[in-house]
Amino acid sequence: MVHYKHxxxxxxxxxxxxxxxxxxxxxxxxxxKFYALDMFPYPSGAGLHVGxxxxxxxxxxxxxxxxxxxxxxxxxMGYDSFGLPAEQYAIQTGQHPAITTRDNIARYREQMDRxxxxxxxxxxxxxxxxxxxxxxxxxFILLFDSWYDKDADKAxxxxxxxxxxxxxxxxxxxxxxxxxxxxxxxxxxxxxTKEEQEKILLDYRLTYLADTEVNWCPALGTVxxxxxxxxxxxxxxxxxxxxxxxxxxMMRISAYAERLLNDLDGLDWSDSIKxxxxxxxxxxxxxxxxxxxxxxxxxxxxxxxxxxYGVTFMTLAPEHELVDSITTDxxxxxxxxxxxxxxARSERERMADVKTISGVxxxxxxxxxxxxxxxxxxxxxxxxxxxxxGAVMAxxxxxxxxxxxxxxxxxQEGMPAIKNIFEGVDISExxxxxxxxxxxxxxxxxxxxxxxxxxxxxxxxxxxxxxGKGKTNYRLRDAVFSRQRYWGEPFPVxxxxxxxxxxxREHLPLELPEVDEYLPxxxxxxxxxxxxxxxxxxxxxxxxxxxxxxxxVYPLELNTMPGWAGSSWYMFRYMDASNExxxxxxxxxxxxxxxxxxxxxSEHATGHLLYSRFWxxxxxxxxxxxxxxxxxxxINQGMILGQSAFVHRWEYGIKKGAKRKPIFFSHDLIEKxxxxxxxxxxxxxxxxxxxxxxxxxxxxxxxxxxxxxHFTPIHVDLSVIDDLNNNLNIEKFKNHPLNIEYxxxxxxxxxxxxxxxxxxxxxxxxxxxxxxxxxxxxxxxADTLRLYEMFLGPLEQAKPWNTAGITGVYGFIKKLxxxxxxENGFHxxxxxxxxxxxxxxxxxxxxxxxxxxxxxxxxxxxxxxxAVNELTTQKCNSREVLEPLxxxxxxxxxxxxxxLWSLLGHEKSIAYADFPVFEEKYLVExxxxxxxxxxxxxxxxxxxxxxxxxxELEKLVLENDKVKQQLEGKTIRKTIVVxxxxxxxxxx
Numbered sequence: 001m002v003h004y005k006h007x008x009x010x011x012x013x014x015x016x017x018x019x020x021x022x023x024x025x026x027x028x029x030x031x032x033k034f035y036a037l038d039m040f041p042y043p044s045g046a047g048l049h050v051g052x053x054x055x056x057x058x059x060x061x062x063x064x065x066x067x068x069x070x071x072x073x074x075x076x077m078g079y080d081s082f083g084l085p086a087e088q089y090a091i092q093t094g095q096h097p098a099i100t101t102r103d104n105i106a107r108y109r110e111q112m113d114r115x116x117x118x119x120x121x122x123x124x125x126x127x128x129x130x131x132x133x134x135x136x137x138x139x140f141i142l143l144f145d146s147w148y149d150k151d152a153d154k155a156x157x158x159x160x161x162x163x164x165x166x167x168x169x170x171x172x173x174x175x176x177x178x179x180x181x182x183x184x185x186x187x188x189x190x191x192x193t194k195e196e197q198e199k200i201l202l203d204y205r206l207t208y209l210a211d212t213e214v215n216w217c218p219a220l221g222t223v224x225x226x227x228x229x230x231x232x233x234x235x236x237x238x239x240x241x242x243x244x245x246x247x248x249x250m251m252r253i254s255a256y257a258e259r260l261l262n263d264l265d266g267l268d269w270s271d272s273i274k275x276x277x278x279x280x281x282x283x284x285x286x287x288x289x290x291x292x293x294x295x296x297x298x299x300x301x302x303x304x305x306x307x308x309y310g311v312t313f314m315t316l317a318p319e320h321e322l323v324d325s326i327t328t329d330x331x332x333x334x335x336x337x338x339x340x341x342x343x344a345r346s347e348r349e350r351m352a353d354v355k356t357i358s359g360v361x362x363x364x365x366x367x368x369x370x371x372x373x374x375x376x377x378x379x380x381x382x383x384x385x386x387x388x389x390g391a392v393m394a395x396x397x398x399x400x401x402x403x404x405x406x407x408x409x410x411x412q413e414g415m416p417a418i419k420n421i422f423e424g425v426d427i428s429e430x431x432x433x434x435x436x437x438x439x440x441x442x443x444x445x446x447x448x449x450x451x452x453x454x455x456x457x458x459x460x461x462x463x464x465x466x467x468g469k470g471k472t473n474y475r476l477r478d479a480v481f482s483r484q485r486y487w488g489e490p491f492p493v494x495x496x497x498x499x500x501x502x503x504x505r506e507h508l509p510l511e512l513p514e515v516d517e518y519l520p521x522x523x524x525x526x527x528x529x530x531x532x533x534x535x536x537x538x539x540x541x542x543x544x545x546x547x548x549x550x551x552x553v554y555p556l557e558l559n560t561m562p563g564w565a566g567s568s569w570y571m572f573r574y575m576d577a578s579n580e581x582x583x584x585x586x587x588x589x590x591x592x593x594x595x596x597x598x599x600x601x602s603e604h605a606t607g608h609l610l611y612s613r614f615w616x617x618x619x620x621x622x623x624x625x626x627x628x629x630x631x632x633x634x635i636n637q638g639m640i641l642g643q644s645a646f647v648h649r650w651e652y653g654i655k656k657g658a659k660r661k662p663i664f665f666s667h668d669l670i671e672k673x674x675x676x677x678x679x680x681x682x683x684x685x686x687x688x689x690x691x692x693x694x695x696x697x698x699x700x701x702x703x704x705x706x707x708x709x710h711f712t713p714i715h716v717d718l719s720v721i722d723d724l725n726n727n728l729n730i731e732k733f734k735n736h737p738l739n740i741e742y743x744x745x746x747x748x749x750x751x752x753x754x755x756x757x758x759x760x761x762x763x764x765x766x767x768x769x770x771x772x773x774x775x776x777x778x779x780x781x782a783d784t785l786r787l788y789e790m791f792l793g794p795l796e797q798a799k800p801w802n803t804a805g806i807t808g809v810y811g812f813i814k815k816l817x818x819x820x821x822x823e824n825g826f827h828x829x830x831x832x833x834x835x836x837x838x839x840x841x842x843x844x845x846x847x848x849x850x851x852x853x854x855x856x857x858x859x860x861x862x863x864x865x866x867a868v869n870e871l872t873t874q875k876c877n878s879r880e881v882l883e884p885l886x887x888x889x890x891x892x893x894x895x896x897x898x899x900l901w902s903l904l905g906h907e908k909s910i911a912y913a914d915f916p917v918f919e920e921k922y923l924v925e926x927x928x929x930x931x932x933x934x935x936x937x938x939x940x941x942x943x944x945x946x947x948x949x950x951x952e953l954e955k956l957v958l959e960n961d962k963v964k965q966q967l968e969g970k971t972i973r974k975t976i977v978v979x980x981x982x983x984x985x986x987x988x
Contacts (some may be wrong), residue, residue, distance in 0.1 A: 002821055002826065004813065004814050004817035004818075004896070005830075006780070006782075006783065006784070006813075006895070007778070007781070007782030009895050009896065009899045010083065010114070010116065010543045010777070010781060010782050010783070010895040012899070013116070013895045013898045013899065014113055014114070014116060014895075016898070016909070017118070017507065017909075018113070018121075020909070021074065022118070022121070022909050022911055023076045023118040023119060023121075023911070024119050024120055024122055025073060025120045025123070026072065027070065027073075027575070027587070027588045027591055027592070028578070028591065029072035030480055031070055031071055031072040032070070032071050032072070033071065033072050033073075033074070033591060033592055033593075033596075034063075034071040034072070034073050034595045034596050034597075035073075035074045035075075035161055035592050035593075035594070035595050035596045035597070036059045036062055036063045036065040036066070036073065036074070036075045036595075036599075036620075037059070037076065037571055037574070037595045037597070037598050037599075037631075038055055038059050038077065038598075038599050038600060039126075039598070039599070039600025039601065039604065039608070040053070040078045040079060040080050040567070040570065041079060041080065041083060041107045041108065042076065042079070042080045042081070042085070042563075042927040043079050043101060043104035043107070043108045044085060044104060045089065045100065045104050045107075046765050046770070047104075047107045047108065047111055047772070048108060048111045048112070048773055049763050049765075049771055049772060049773065050221065050640060050763070050768040050771045050772070050773050050776065050785070050789070051639060051640035051641075051642075051763045051801070052301075052773075053112075053115055053773060053789065054637050054638075054640055054789050054795075055599040055600060055601075055635075055637040056112070056115070056117055056599075057115070057117075057786050057789050057790060058599055058635070058637060058790070058795050058855065058857060059075065059597065059599045060075070060116075060117050060118055060786075060891070061790070061852060061857060061891040062597060062852060062855075062891075063075040063118055064854045064891035064894065064911065065889060065891045065915065066911070067118075067911055067912055068890070068891070068911075068913060068915035069914075069915045070886060070914075071868050072948070074120065074123075074574065074575070074592060074632075075117075075118055075119055076119060076120050076123040076124070076574040076577070077117070077119040077121070077124060078103050078113065078123075078125035078126060078127075078570065078574070079101075079107065079108070079124075079125070079126045079127065079128075079564065080127055080131075080566065080567050080570075080619075081101045081126045081127050081128035082127050082128045082133075082488045082489060082560075082563055082566060083487065083488075083563045084220065084222070084228075084485060084487070084489055084563075085147075086100055086101050086104075086487050087485055087486055087518050087527075088220070088237070090486075090487070090518045090836045091203070091517075091518045091519055093238045095102065096488070097128075097487040098128065098416075098875040101126075101128055101487075102845045105126065105698055108701050111773060111774060111932050114333060114773075114774065114777050114782055115773060115777065115782045115786065116782045116783070116786070116894050116895055118894070118911065119348075120577070120713075122577070123574050123577040123578075124577070124744040125570055125573050125574060125577055126568065127566030127570065128487070128513050129564075129810065130509040131286065131509070131567065131580070132573065133489045133490075133509060133566060134509030135569075135573065135583040136357070136561065136565050136566050136569070137489060137490070137491075137492040137508050137509060137510060138492075138505055138508060138583065139569060139583075139615065139619070140207060140491065140492060140561070140565070141492060141502045141503075141505060142618070142619075142622060142624075143205070143206040143207040143251065143508065143618060144158075144206070144207050144500075144502055145157060145158045145159075145207050145502070146158055146205065146206045146618065146621075146622060146745065147161045147175055147176075147177075147204040147205060147206065148175060148176035148177075148206060148252065148255035148256075149174070150174040150175060150176055150255075151174045153259070154621040155206060155255075155617075155618050155621035155622060156621070157244065157622075158201060158204070158205060161173070161175070161201070161204060162197075162339060165184075165186070165189040165197075165200075166186060166189060166190060167186055168186050168187055169183070169184050169185040169186045169187075169188060170183045170184055171183075171185075174253070175204050176252060176255030177203055177204050177252075178203060179299075181203055184200075185264055186416075195497060195499065195681050198499050199499065201735075202499070202500070203710075205252070206251065206252045206255070206618065207249060207250065207251055207252070207481065208249070208250055208252065209247060209248070209249060209250070209500065210247070210250050210478075211245055211246070211247050211248075211899045212245065212246070212248055212250065212386075212414065212480060213243050213244070213319050213385045213386055214243070214244055214245075214246050214248060214480055215228075215229055215241050215243065215347070216241065216243070216244035216246065217234045217239050217240070217241045217242075217797055218239070218240070218242070219234070219237065219239035219240070219782040220234055220237065220239055221484055221485075221519060221520035221526075221527075222483050222484040222485050222520075222526075223246065223248070223480060223482060223483055223484060224241060225480070225562065225564075225607065229241050229349075229819070231349065232344075232345060232349040236969060239524055240344065240884065241343050242343045242439070243319060243342070243343045243345075243347070244343070245319070246482075247350060248480050248481065248559075249482045249491065250478045250479065250480060250481060251478060251479040251480040251481045251611075251614070252478050253476060253478055253479050253610075253611070253614045254474060254476055254477060254478050256614050256617050256618075257281050257283070257474040257476045258283070258474075259617060260281055260476070260610065260613055260614065260617070261277075261278060261281045261283055263613075263628060263629055264278065264416075266629070267629060267631070267632065267633075267634070268632055268633040268634070269574055269631075269633070270385075270635075270636060270796075271919040272602070272636070273602060273605050273609070273634065273636065274753075276605040276606060277605060277606065277609070277610060279475075280476060280605075280606045280610065281474055281476045281477065282474055282476060283472065283473075283474055283475075283477025284301070284303045284472070284473045284474070284475070285303065285471075285472050285473075286301060286302050286303035286304065286305060286470075286471065286473065287301070287302060287305040287458070287459045287462060287468050287469065287470050287471055288300070288301050288389075288468050288469055288471045288473075289301075289302060289308070289369060289393060289462060289467065289468040290369060290467050290468055291314065291366040291367060291368070291369060291375065291393070292366065292367045292369070293322075293326055293327075293364055293365070293366040293367070293377065296322055296323060296325060296326060298314065298366055298377070298389075298391050299389045299391065300314070300388075300389055300392060300393045301388045301389055301390045301471060301473045301679075302392075302393055304395065304398065304455075305455060305458040305459050305462065305468070306446060306449075306451065306455050306457075306685075306754055306854060307395040307421075308368075308369075308370060308372065308446075308458050308459050308462075308970065309370070309421050309443035309444060309446065310395035310396075310397050310398055310421045310422070310443070311368060311375055311393045311394065311395055311419075311421055311730060312375075312394055312395065312396050312397075312402075312406060312416055312417075312418055312419055313375060313376045313377070313378055313394045313406070313414070313415060314366055314375055314376070314377045314378065314391060314392065314394060315359065315377075315378045315379065315380045315382070315383050315392050315394055315405070315414070316362075316377060316378070316379050316380075316383060316390060316391045317338045317379070317380075317381075317383040317384055317385040317390040317391070317392070318335075318338060318342040318343075318379045318380075318381060318385075319342075319343075319385040319390070320379070320383075320385055320390045320391060321390075323335065323339070323362065323379055326362055326364040326377060327362045327363060327364065328362065328363030328364060329363075330654035331360065331361060331363035332360055334360045334415060335360050335362060335379060337360075338358075338359075338360040338379060338381075339379070342381040345381060347384055347386065350381050350382065350384060351384070353382075357381065357404055357405055357408040358381060359378045359379060359380030359381075359382075359405065359409065360378065360379055360380075361377075361378050361409075361412070361413060361414035361415070362375045362377045362378065362379060362414075363414070364376075365377065369462065369464075369465065369467035369468065370444075370461065370465070370467070372446075374414065375393075376414040377418065378405075378409075378414065378415075378885075380405065382401065382405075386451070386477050387475060387477065387866070388473060388475075394402075394406065397419065397421060397422050397746070398422055401924055403418070404706050406418055409864060410454055421443045445457065445461070445933070446458060461630065479611065480562075481561060481562060481565070482528075482559040482560075482561075482562075483559060483560050483561065483562050484520060484526040484527075484528075484559060485526065485527065485559075485560050485959050486512070486515060486518045486527035486528060487512075487518070487560070488560030488561050488562065488563070488565075489560055489561040489565050489566065490510045490528070490556070490557070490560055490561075490680075491510075491556075491557035491559060491560070491561065492508060492509070492510050493556065493557040494535075494536035494538075494554040494555060494556050495554055495555050495556075495557070496554050496641050500557070503536065503541075504541065507541045507542070509693070510556070512528075512560075512822070513528065513531035513533055513534050513543065514531070515527055515528065515530040515531050516530055519529055523557070524560055525558055526558045526560070528556075528557075528558040528559075528560070529558050531546075532545065532546055532547075533545050533546065534546060534555075534556050534558075535548060535553050535554060535555055535556060536553070536554050536555075536556050537550070537553050538552045538554065539552040539553055540551075540552075547564065564607060564608055564611045564612075567608055567612065568608070568612040568614070568615040568616075569583075569612070569616070569619070571594070571595050571612075571630050571631070571954070572584050572619075572625065573590060575588040575589055575591075575592045576588040576589075583624070589625055589626065590626055593626065593627050593630060594616075594625075594627040594629060594630050594631065595631045595632060596632050596633060597632075597633050597635070598630075598631040598632075598633065598634045598635070599634075599635045599636075599637055600634075600637070601636060601637070601639075602636040606613040609631075609634075612630050612631075613629060616628070616629060634653070635796065635855060636796060637793065637795050637796065638793075638794070638795065638796050638797040638798040638799060639762060639763075639798045640763060640789070640792065640798075640799060640800075640801050641760045641762060641763060641798055641799065641800045641801065642716075642760070642761060642762065642764070642767060642769030642770065642771065642800075642801060643758055643759075643760060643769060643800060643801065643802065644715060644758065644759050644760070644761050644768070644769040645715070645716040645718060645721050645726070645756045645757070645758055645768070645769070646667075646713035646714060646715060646716060646756055646757045646758075646759065647664045647667075647713070647714050647716050647728060647733070647756055648664060648665050648667055648670055648711040648712070648713055648714070649662055649663065649664055649711065649713075649714055650663045650664070650665055650755065652710055652746075657779060661744065661746060662741070662742050662744075662745035662746070663745065663746040663747075663748065664714075664742075664745055664746065664747050664748065664754075665711065665748045665749075666728075666747070666748060666749035666750060666753070666754045666755045667726075667755040667756055667757040668750065668755045669683070669748060669749065669755075670711055683748065683749070683750050684749070684750065684751055684752060687747075687748050687749055688751070688842075706717035713757065715766070715767050715768050715769075716728065716733065716756055716768060717736055717738070717768040718769065719732070719736075720732040720733045720736055721756055724804065724819060726755055726756050726757075726758060727753055727755060727756070728747075728754040728756050730747050730754055730757070736842075744954070748976075759923075762799040763801070765987055771801055771803060773785055774801075776788075776806065780806055780807075780810045781810070781813065781895070782805070782807075782895060783813055783892075783893035783894070783895050783896050784806060784809050784810045784813055784893075785806075786892060787809045787812070787813070787861050787864075787892055787893055787895060788805070788806045788809040790857040790858055790860070790861050790892065791809055791858055791861040791862070792858065793858055794856070794858060795855055795856075795857060795858075809861070812864070812865050812868065813893065813896060815868050815869075815872065816864075816868050816889065816896065817892075817896065817900075818872075819868060819871055819872060819876070819877070819882065819885075820877075820882060820900055820903065822877075826875055826903045827877055828878070828879050828882050828883075828903075828904060828985075829877050829879065830878075830879050831878055832880060833876060833878035833880040833881045834876065835926075836870075836874050837874050837876040837878060837880075837881045838872075838881065838922045839922050839923060840867050840870045840871055840874070840876075840881070841881045841885060841916075841922070842918055842919055842920075842922040842923055843867075843886060843923055844863050844864070844867040845884070845888060845916045845917070845918045845919040846862065846923075847863040847904060848858070848860050848863055848888050849915070849918060851863070852891065852926060857892075860892065861892065864888070864889060865894070867885070871885075879904065882900075882904070883904055884916035886900045886901050886904065886910065887901075887910060887913050887914075887915060887916055888915075888916060890910050890911070890913075894910075894911075897910050898910050898911075901913070925943060925946065926946060927943045927945055927946060927947055928943070928944060928945075928946045929941045929942070930942050930943075930944050930953075930957075930979065930981075930983050931982055932957065932962075932963065932983050933982060933983070933985070934966055934984070934985050934987060935984075935985070935986060935987060936984060939962075939966060940955075940962055942957065942960060942962075942983075944956055944957070946980070948979070950977045950979055951977070953977050953979060953983060954975055954977050954983070957977075957983050963985075967985065967987065970987040971987060971988050972985055972986070972987055973986045973987060973988050974986035
């Protein structure tokens with residue numbers, strides 16, 4: 001018997017694929033195209049753990065299947081290699097991020113190759129390579145050179161806008177831009193200086209500079225996106241984050257809000273991801289209302305203009321631009337203190353906190369636009385500067401949060417009594433939906449109107465008196481595009497007289513300069529401020545020294561682009577990755593169109609996915625791509641969870657300054673520890689001695705009975721425990737390099753067996769529950785890893801990893817191998833397969849085809865196991881069955897499939913062999929087992945034709961030798977034949 005040697009076989013075929021470029025894809029083919037893509041990884045120093053390849057394995061199965069079924073498949077891989085982690089590592093170690101990124105990529109590539117993915121590595125992209133980010137810089141220039149024409153509902157070149165300004169000023173312009181921009185005539189435009197015109201155009205561009213509130217992390221020295229903040233601190237490092245106003249590059253994604261919303265309907269994405277995006281875009285229909293306050297005007301967007309008479313007070317975001325101007329001297333100190341406290345809370349934290357009520361009265365009063373009443377103005381952190389206008393008109397009788405705020409501050413200066421204009425009326429949203437014609441308003445000219453009538457009448461009145469207008473609003477805000485980091489795409493921007501100028505495309509890429517440190521400068525400038533050669537010469541068109549004082553030398557932008565810049569368009573670069581003359585050719589993009597299957601994590605729902613959709617729409621508007629969406633079908637793979645282990649440290653009272661001696665309790669003793677006497681009798685002598693000392697010490701310190709109800713779980717490296725019995729190896733634990741502080745700890749256990757507790761949670765290096773795929777590949781093989789990850793459960797669901805369970809899948813692989821071998825070696829015959837074996841084969845073909853097309857990979861693995869068990873029982877060694885079986889298995893376990901295919905006599909790779917076709921005839925039953933009874937007692941069964949008539953059945957049965965033997969010497973008194981059921985003889 002030739003044993004299955006997974007290490008040799010997998011190495012052999014991985015080398016074969018690489019040398020023969022088995023998965024190299026052409027951009028032209030008569031075959032139909034299929035583009036499968038994974039969200040490309042950030043290459044961290046930790047490498048891959050077994051949770052990372054889950055989505056890659058799924059996409060690889062589909063890609064291999066599509067090749068088998070006649071498709072030209074594009075299945076690329078690359079690296080999202082700019083980012084904060086590499087920069088933080090550089091700050092800590094002084095090592096250049098390019099070096100650590102290069103090393104990390106090499107590690108990832110080695111691991112991915114070992115798992116046997118069918119990637120076309122000739123198309124590999126790395127966002128940190130200048131030959132890639134030169135095109136990202138070009139896209140930035142495209143955005144800078146574009147504006148959004150709301151009449152055409154698309155982006156257009158900025159040169160067209162300039163022409164229209166020259167011809168007719170702003171009279172025919174309907175652009176997506178900030179509100180209340182000054183209007184001008186053609187004559188006025190033509191009289192402006194070039195510099196004045198550039199300032200005006202900056203307000204119209206799709207990427208522009210603006211002073212905006214950002215999430216500033218002082219410890220990291222950079223702005224963070226909302227999805228980089230968790231519970232008010234940075235996701236990377238857990239550092240405090242504050243709100244701060246900074247001048248930043250912005251992306252005008254808000255111009256595309258309606259298109260981003262509407263185009264979700266045509267995408268084959270999960271309802272949950274679509275709903276997340278819909279909520280993030282947040283379309284609301286209502287009105288913009290203006291409240292006057294001295295020489296100022298406070299604009300409020302409301303979806304309930306019909307409640308205008310119920311306004312009791314107003315609340316501004318603490319960061320609102322008018323707060324400092326309107327606050328009275330008497331309230332200034334309180335307002336400043338509140339603003340400072342609010343700056344320490346992130347937007348996400350403020351949005352999530354629906355229970356805490358806080359705010360401060362500014363001392364100012366605005367004027368109600370219709371009634372003329374004085375309305376007190378407050379600030380409160382539940383209002384966000386970045387959403388709506390940063391101000392709300394509070395109607396406590398119609399809004400739960402406004403009501404809670406008014407009640408909380410009732411009786412204080414600036415909080416009048418609630419004006420209940422809806423007494424006895426159901427004003428819930430459900431009531432509006434169901435009762436459009438029910439009178440709901442009890443105030444002035446709105447009295448007695450239905451909801452819809454009141455909405456329309458209120459808007460009409462506001463427009464009539466010039467205090468407002470109907471408006472559709474979106475929660476989606478323009479995206480901050482600047483990062484105060486080193487390791488990111490440099491902006492292709494220099495500044496002339498303080499205004500941004502673009503470097504000509506022909507001189508790209510603008511590459512990152514060398515710096516001595518990667519921290520922000522002493523004066524707060526980003527790390528690029530440390531570069532001594534970071535100025536642009538417009539005469540030589542190159543980067544020159546900052547000390548160059550020629551008139552043609554200008555300072556370059558010091559910020560870099562965010563991580564999502566490179567990942568917003570990479571799917572198109574894969575189509576034509578080696579093109580040196582353009583981002584990608586028109587022909588390549590027209591052939592591949594967009595991604596047919598995209599697999600990645602749901603955590604990118606409002607970041608990467610939204611931004612990439614935005615960029616693709618811009619590229620489409622400008623004629624760079626033919627598609628309006630980047631990803632047709634999206635699947636979010638679930639998380640593979642780790643089995644964490646914990647030791648439990650007892651937190652006992654101790655005198656201030658006393659030397660702490662860590663004490664750990666075996667997990668099985670924690671509950672018993674509360675019952676002192678019974679517990680002491682059960683533990684071993686050494687533990688009992690230690691425990692009595694501690695008990696005495698604890699009582700001495702606290703002058704009370706010992707309390708054993710406070711234990712802190714500490715993560716334990718899995719290498720120091722017996723995984724099967726959950727027993728801690730105390731010596732290994734003490735000597736582990738990360739446990740130096742526990743070198744002299746006490747360990748309370750029973751019979752010297754110290755138990756740890758276990759918990760399923762996210763796999764993470766910090767939780768010591770990471771399983772290295774290299775170890776699995778070494779011990780069990782990559783094919784086993786691939787099959788096991790699929791076998792764990794449905795792709796979209798989270799599931800715990802259990803290394804002990806992998807042995808069953810490894811056993812299946814060996815059983816599959818054995819099916820093709822006997823004691824003398826490889827043994828497959830050319831004899832015709834039995835009907836049973838053909839039935840097993842074709843029901844497996846049917847199931848596997850359906851499973852792959854429905855992404856139900858776990859049930860396919862079960863089908864393989866059933867098929868191999870049945871074929872083994874049937875002693876099948878027929879090529880007619882085993883050859884197609886190898887192809888069936890190939891997408892899931894490609895290495896063993898390639899080896900078996902080769903042993904079957906094929907010289908070419910199995911990768912492009914035709915997938916077996918299901919034939920129903922093999923599942924159609926031609927015979928049926930009939931119970932044969934004598935005087936009502938079944939003696940045996942016979943296989944008889946399913947289509948035989950009653951007379952034919954009786955004849956066939958009577959001719960059977962077993963029946964003749966039973967009837968010998970007996971007389972048949974009656975024969976009962978029920979077709980499809982029984983044959984019974986009454987004999988005497």
